[in-house]
Amino acid sequence: MELNTKKGNKAVAIWLLIGVGMIIIQVLLGGITRLTGSGLSITEWKPILGAIPPTSEAAWEHAFDTYKQIGQYKYLNTHFTLSDFKFIYFWEWFHREWARLIGVVFAVGFVYLIVKGYLNKNMVRPMIILFVLGGLQGAIGWIMVSSGLNEENLYVNHIRLAIHFIAALGLLVYTLWFAFQLLVPESERVVAPSLRKFTGWMIAIVVLQLIYGAFMAGLKAATFAPTWPTINGEWIPSNITTFGNRTFSGLQKFTDNPFAVHFIHRTLAYVITILVIIWLAKAAKITTGKLFKRTQWLPLVVVLIQVLLGILTVLNAANTKALLWLGITHQFVAMIFLIVWVWELYLLRKTKEN
Template sequence: MDSISLKQNRPVAIWLLIGAVMIIVQVLLGGITRLTGSGLSITEWQPILGALPPMNEKAWLEAFEKYQQIAQYKYINSHFTLEDFKSIYFWEWFHRDWGRLMGLVFIFPFIYFLVKKKINRSMIHPMIILFLLGGLQGIIGWVMVKSGIGTDLVYVSHIRLAIHFMAALVLLCYVVWFAMKITVPPQVLSSNASVRSLNVWLLVLITIQLIYGAFMAGTHAALAAPTWPTINGMWWPGQYMFNQGSFISDITHNLISIQFIHRNLAYLITIMLAWWTWKASKLPAGEPLHNMRYIPLVLVVVQVVLGVIALLHSPLETKLLYSILHQFVGILLLIALTVTYYYSRGRRGQRSR
């Protein structure tokens, strides 16, 4: 990739990275929506008309009446006043409208770049994949909400929540990867196989960890043991971890098991990232991967600290702030590991700058 191509691709890369930032905001809004129990407050999907919230008292009462028909209101929020309903409606509406805005931010610049011939032939297939992933995410979101309407469910399944969450992160990582692919010259990539291999394992572990983070949020598992460093005074709460009837159920539905796995994965990832940092420090000075070697380690330490704080605050009103910060740093860590993996993909013998 020559310098002229890099310069020509820069506007497209900036557009993609703006989209990545918007995806991060959308994921955080999704977290707030879940933690505030707002996800089922809007009981219908109107892609265009739904962009505006109820504009008068009559419209608000109609929306509230529809919410009163679902199980969440009947069994959990029957004490809600109209003002209470408005507070949860806001987060779901904002979450959906941000998704609409993202669609516009992706579509209109895409048309502009297409007309101006800023998108070359090699970008077409990645662009198609990008739009398909974005559309899929919207469909998953609505299916998830729909599952809690007209049923006895008071909350959307944490499994569906995790699928929705991870689909968004796949889209995010794809956008970041695409932006790097069209702007990063291959000459700056590192070719150390052991660093790359360890990076792959870290990506696998952080993916599992993020899934369990969604399980933690979806089941409110923190409330089952809001203590640290032990779990309700136990280092090994084995007698409380295996009571669901099957191993799969134990690791996906047992609150103590979910929390135990989430905690210990954090410790394992921290240790492995320290090892990765040490390996990356052995790379030639000046290589991008060498220069960014401390970023993932700093992020994971901050992430663990925020996780502990969020856990201890889970019974308190301040839980939302720390939980969202915890989620945000987790997303940054995933992006950092995606970037470091990209920079570790150099071929052996390739000259580095």
């Protein structure tokens, strides 16, 4: 019976980790979609029929004509040919198609695990939450896209973009945590309440940084200050309250002004790096837990790589092709950084019972 339980847990965990990998790819496709300006190319939401792209020249012309009705085309892409439209259509279609594939993999895997008898009653509630989160993410995605299908918005609002991004990461983290519960022996977890609390705060700060990363992408903030270490020659931007002919007040100073967003994103990167060094110094004092000792250096390595990628992304912001691939790599490492922290949090316990 114990062998069957172990086998079942491993099967479920593998299924979950496949889902984690697919979610990571989906987020990266979302980043490509955003950076190529493809997100508004498909103006309809057809969960089933939308899986098939236009199959004739007439169907392509109809899809292009529909795109011509929104502001992004009228004020930004009037120079587009049908070939240009097909390029942006592909990325948005692929992004949606991959989401459908995730749903299929989860559904088929779920049925397979039930048939094999690998799911037990303790897994029912997490499974329900998992499917609800997946469905919610799809709904958020369409709400985000539909908000830009008008004559006023040239792109999807950066705050809605951040919500979509963080919701995807929430699904990723929940799935990953579920897999850890099935794979990691309890004997490998370390009782370290103080460091666990510190790790929790680190995750909170990293999530804030990820939100500002989404703001950076949504506002194209890197292109306004492709310099480092200063921001266009200033350590603290003098135009935090204004941008062009716009004046910001209240929270908008920190969320809507590209220069303020850029400054906050950079500053958080430096703060996080310092905190990682402090965290590692505290973690080095823990002598128990083989897995923890083997992986406690990961946050420092990943944050250093991420800072370097961030600098390179900013310096190459004027190069569209370089910005795309550096930006996507930067986004990928950001997800790895979050995963590393979730891993460290899981290995640390408040008490022996928790």
